[in-house]
Amino acid sequence: MLLVPCPNCGPMNAADLSYNGESHRRPDPKTCTPEEWRTYLYLRENPSGWLLENWYCSSGCRRHFKIERHTLTGELRAPVLPGRKPGATQGDMK
Amino acid sequence: MGKNKPPAKYSAAGLLWRGLRKQSWPRVWREPEFKSTYDVVIIGGGVHGLATAYYLASNHGITNIAVVDKQYLGSGGSGRNTAIVRSNYLTPEGVAFYDRSLDLYNSMSNDLNLNVMFSERGHLTLAHTDSALRTMNWRAEVNKLQGINSSVITPAEIKKLTPSLDVSADTRYPILGALYHPPGGTIRHDAVVWGYARGADAYGVDLHQKTEVLDILVEGGSGPEGKGPSGKVTGVRTSKGDIHAPVVVNCTAGWASQLSNMAGVTLPITTHPLQAAVTEPVKTFLPTVVVSGSLHVYVSQTDRGELVFGASVDPVATYNMSGTLEFTEELAGHVLELMPGISKMRLLRQWAGLCDMTPDYSPVMGPTPVDGFYVDVGWGTYGFKAGPVSGEQMAACVANGTTPELIKPFELSRFTEGTLVGEKGAAAVGH
Ligand SMILES: Cc1cc2nc3c(=O)[nH]c(=O)nc-3n(C[C@H](O)[C@H](O)[C@H](O)COP(=O)(O)OP(=O)(O)OC[C@H]3O[C@@H](n4cnc5c(N)ncnc54)[C@H](O)[C@@H]3O)c2cc1C
Ligand SMILES: [Zn+2]
Numbered sequence: 001m002l003l004v005p006c007p008n009c010g011p012m013n014a015a016d017l018s019y020n021g022e023s024h025r026r027p028d029p030k031t032c033t034p035e036e037w038r039t040y041l042y043l044r045e046n047p048s049g050w051l052l053e054n055w056y057c058s059s060g061c062r063r064h065f066k067i068e069r070h071t072l073t074g075e076l077r078a079p080v081l082p083g084r085k086p087g088a089t090q091g092d093m094k
Numbered sequence: 095m096g097k098n099k100p101p102a103k104y105s106a107a108g109l110l111w112r113g114l115r116k117q118s119w120p121r122v123w124r125e126p127e128f129k130s131t132y133d134v135v136i137i138g139g140g141v142h143g144l145a146t147a148y149y150l151a152s153n154h155g156i157t158n159i160a161v162v163d164k165q166y167l168g169s170g171g172s173g174r175n176t177a178i179v180r181s182n183y184l185t186p187e188g189v190a191f192y193d194r195s196l197d198l199y200n201s202m203s204n205d206l207n208l209n210v211m212f213s214e215r216g217h218l219t220l221a222h223t224d225s226a227l228r229t230m231n232w233r234a235e236v237n238k239l240q241g242i243n244s245s246v247i248t249p250a251e252i253k254k255l256t257p258s259l260d261v262s263a264d265t266r267y268p269i270l271g272a273l274y275h276p277p278g279g280t281i282r283h284d285a286v287v288w289g290y291a292r293g294a295d296a297y298g299v300d301l302h303q304k305t306e307v308l309d310i311l312v313e314g315g316s317g318p319e320g321k322g323p324s325g326k327v328t329g330v331r332t333s334k335g336d337i338h339a340p341v342v343v344n345c346t347a348g349w350a351s352q353l354s355n356m357a358g359v360t361l362p363i364t365t366h367p368l369q370a371a372v373t374e375p376v377k378t379f380l381p382t383v384v385v386s387g388s389l390h391v392y393v394s395q396t397d398r399g400e401l402v403f404g405a406s407v408d409p410v411a412t413y414n415m416s417g418t419l420e421f422t423e424e425l426a427g428h429v430l431e432l433m434p435g436i437s438k439m440r441l442l443r444q445w446a447g448l449c450d451m452t453p454d455y456s457p458v459m460g461p462t463p464v465d466g467f468y469v470d471v472g473w474g475t476y477g478f479k480a481g482p483v484s485g486e487q488m489a490a491c492v493a494n495g496t497t498p499e500l501i502k503p504f505e506l507s508r509f510t511e512g513t514l515v516g517e518k519g520a521a522a523v524g525h
Contacts, residue, residue: 001420002410015420019410021364035510042362042453042509046351048413071365072413 004067007079009060020054022046023066048072055079103292104207122288123295128302128334132160134492135330135339137307137353139163140172141283141478142470143345144290144301145485146492151297153486154493159299160339162332164306168287171347171477174447176370176404178383178394179479180217180278182237182244184229187503187515188456189240191483194500198482199281206289210281211397216382217278218252220259220432222267226388230273237275247274256382258433267388267431278383280394283478290485306333310342310356312464322358323463341492343468348413348448350471359462361471362509363450366407367414368475369421371444373436375399389428401439403429407449407475417444449474454514459488459504460497468492469506 002014022044027036045051051071056064068077112119134150136143139161150156163169179199181192203209221227230246237244249261252272261269291301308331315325329338344353354361375398385392390406403425408418422444430437451474452458458472470488473480487501497505503515 001418014410021411034512038510038512039360043360044351044362044364045355045360046364046411047355048349048352048365051411071411074412074414 002074004055004069004076005079006055006057006060006063007065007081008063009057012057012060016059018056018058020056020064023052023054050077122292123301126300126302128305129160129300130335130337132300132337132339133158134160134341134343135337136161136343136345137163137330138170138345138347138349139167139287139291139301139303140170140345140347141168141286141290141481142172142347142473142484142488143343144287144294145481146343146345146470146488147294147299147485148290148297149486149489150493151294151299153489156489156493157298159294160302160337161294161299162302162305162307162330162337164304164333166303167291167301168284170349171447171449171473172287172481173284174370174445175283175478176392176394176402177280177283177478178217178278178392179212179281180275180383181242181479182217182219182233182273182275182278184233184236185456185515186236186240189237189242191500191504192479193240193242194486195480195483196277198486199479202281202286202289202482206293208285208289208292210285210289212279212281213397214277214279215394216255217275218256218382218384219273219275220252220269220384220386220388221246221271221273222269222386222388224270227271230271233273242275243277244273244275246271256380256384258379258435259384260432260434265431267386269432280383280396281478286478286481290481302332302334304333307331307353307356308333310353310467311336311338312357312467315358315464317358319358321356321464325358325464327357327464327466341466341468343470343488343492345470345488347450347471347473347477350450350469354462354469354471357462357464357467359464359467359469359506361458361469361506362452363458363472364411365413365448366409366411366451367446368404368407368449369417369425369444369446370402370404371417371422371425372396372403372442373401373439374442376401376439384432386428386432389431391425391428391432393429393432400442401436404475407451408446413448415446415448417446451475453509454516456515457484457504458506459484459501460491460506462506472504 067079312321312325315322380395452472
């Protein structure tokens with residue numbers, strides 16, 4: 001079982017969260033080309049290693065957050081709420 | 095299929111002769127010497143890579159080929175799948191493609207001179223909701239138009255076919271009907287891998303096991319290190335040394351993104367594990383393959399009598415192939431909804447394999463923005479049944495330098511052009 005720490009609720013069973021995959025910067029839909037938009041929608045790095053991901057605490061506090069996870073070992077780093085930089089410590093997020 | 099067949103080696107007479115003289119069998123394929131130049135390098139010794147090599151040799155006379163695998167042949171999804179084949183997909187593109195694969199599977203035991211144990215036992219996809227039933231009807235009509243044997247049947251007819259299924263109306267997920275596809279069935283997956291490997295080897299293709307590709311060599315690309323779009327592939331760096339080749343084909347399924355990233359080509363793929371499990375053997379009682387999308391489970395009985403179960407992929411992307419207890423618990427619960435009678439059966443083992451999932455549940459095949467670098471990936475949970483036709487078409491694509499009609503809809507460029515081939519309705523738990 002994968003335990004994912006929600007910044008609000010603490011460790012949650014991954015099955016109780018929604019996994020929204022790789023975190024990418026969304027291009028501005030008003031100015032980007034269709035190709036840029038589709039690249040954002042579909043193309044993925046999909047590395048075997050550390051990856052910044054989006055999660056949604058669907059059966060807890062209903063907040064979106066980001067977390068770095070190692071896709072081979074399952075290790076996790078501290079989660080961050082949107083707008084913060086990854087690598088921040090738990091204390092920064094209060 | 096093959097224009098010129100490799101020499102047949104296995105026969106009843108040969109078996110008798112060797113048996114009487116107590117002769118041992120020769121190695122099935124050579125352990126070739128490592129060469130530094132080939133015409134084509136195929137990365138991945140699964141059914142897709144081996145079939146591509148085999149058809150390049152048999153249909154196009156290209157034999158100076160290396161197939162490299164970081165482990166042993168069939169160590170990926172090709173040796174881990176639940177061996178289900180069918181062609182009742184949802185889109186006309188998908189149907190035409192998978193139907194060609196079934197044709198090739200039908201004649202494979204003869205073509206490869208190896209019994210692949212094709213058991214055409216029929217395939218049932220259950221509908222538990224009105225909307226699922228609607229999709230089944232849609233699929234049946236698309237299938238019929240293409241001449242595929244496929245129809246929607248009633249719970250009473252399902253009961254007749256497979257008496258062990260609980261079709262009563264008072265269950266939590268009542269069975270409202272099913273899409274019935276008589277040509278679907280199972281094939282022994284290891285035999286398919288070995289058959290193609292043996293066939294390719296007979297034509298002189300070099301099969302390099304325990305040879306990991308560490309980098310893909312590209313010149314003149316617009317990305318970092320001269321890789322990426324408008325570059326030209328020149329070979330691969332492996333754990334045994336460099337290989338120079340003007341053509342490199344990526345057939346690495348779950349690892350496809352890693353390999354493509356090495357060439358500077360980003361794929362629309364995420365890697366998820368798919369788990370499966372098998373029970374102790376019992377007397378034959380389940381005549382067809384049974385799939386339930388709503389219950390995320392499918393089951394068939396092997397010739398030895400074991401029940402083989404599969405599910406849908408684990409939702410979180412990972413390259414880790416450990417099995418989980420959640421999977422077995424959920425699986426057992428769902429199987430018993432369908433077949434309450436088997437509650438005393440014991441599971442023997444469970445395992446997982448990596449699946450390369452695409453957003454539209456269709457593969458990615460053909461050329462890439464890097465000249466000479468081809469992909470045959472994105473096979474997700476449905477790539478075993480597609481092995482033969484993929485190999486045949488990829489071989490034609492590489493040999494002729496143009497993408498054949500049958501795989502044109504699956505080119506990588508569809509993602510930036512926005513022309514996806516939505517097969518989710520037929521492939522999500524479909525197998
Ligand atoms: C549990 C399970 C059940 C399934 N059930 C079905 C089913 O019933 N029907 C169906 O049609 N499909 C099914 N599938 C899907 C099917 O198994 C795959 O789509 C198919 O086997 C893919 O074949 P392949 O040859 O493309 O890749 P694989 O067989 O996965 O081969 C890829 C190879 O690439 C090698 N490789 C990776 N990285 C490197 C590297 N750096 N250098 C060299 N080699 C490398 C690996 O070692 C591996 O051998 C199932 C999959 C799983 C996991
Ligand atoms: Zn929460």
